[in-house]
Amino acid sequence: MKIAIIGASGNIGSRITQEALSRGHDVTAIVRNPEKVTEESVSLTVKEGDVQDVDGMAGLLKGHDAVVVSYSPGWEPGTDFSQHVEVAQKVLQATKLAGVKRILNVGGAGSLYADPEQGIQLVDTEEFPEAWRGGAAAQRDSLNVYQEERELDWTFLSPAIIIEPGERTGKFRYNTDSPVFDERGESRISRQDFAVAVLNELEEPQYIRQRFTVGY
Secondary structure (H helix, E strand, O other), X not given: XXXXXXXXXXXXXXXXXXXXXXXXXXXXXXXXXXXXXXXXXXXXXXXXXXXXXXXXXXHHHOOOOEEEEOXXXXXXXXXXXXXXXXXXXXXXXXXXXHOOOEEEEEOOOOOOEEEOOOOEEHHHOOOOOHHHHHHHHHHXXXXXXXXXXXXXXXXXXXXXXXXXXXXXXXXXXXXXXXXXXXXXXXXXXXXXXXXXXXXXXXXXXXXXXXXXXXXX
């Protein structure tokens, strides 16, 4: 499979790149700063790209079987989190122009439901860290953009509440709109296993035009 990964040098994108290469896929890493891509492989091509440039991005995506979006404007105070929605709209447009049907977006956990019956999402709870609330709310808005998409075979993957460096076990559980909790009541996933979930979905799709999440 030929996979284009937008944001391939980030904490999550780099793990997805490594996992895709380990499975024998051809990867195009699309990044703002090519020098930040440290992975080396004959199956890896690194391209500089701007997610705000629809035509330029379409040119980079053309000829691929799937697009993975692992974009983040950062989490620092003063960040324009509205970029999440704008980027979602432009990447979807670029993917269509490129003639690619399949796209998977790395989202956030804030849009998962703390109380499905009451319709309360994690980002709206009092316990949600205030420093992350703005970015998480914007990521939720980007999920709404994907849910309105009718042409592409999209998937939106939310991580567990806590995602951090760890081991690649390949063993985790799935859910759709609510977090996966372990026997200790914790919702966790390693970045490495999150990448496994991304590639599993690309290779054997189970959540076309849906959101899903993973956790131990």
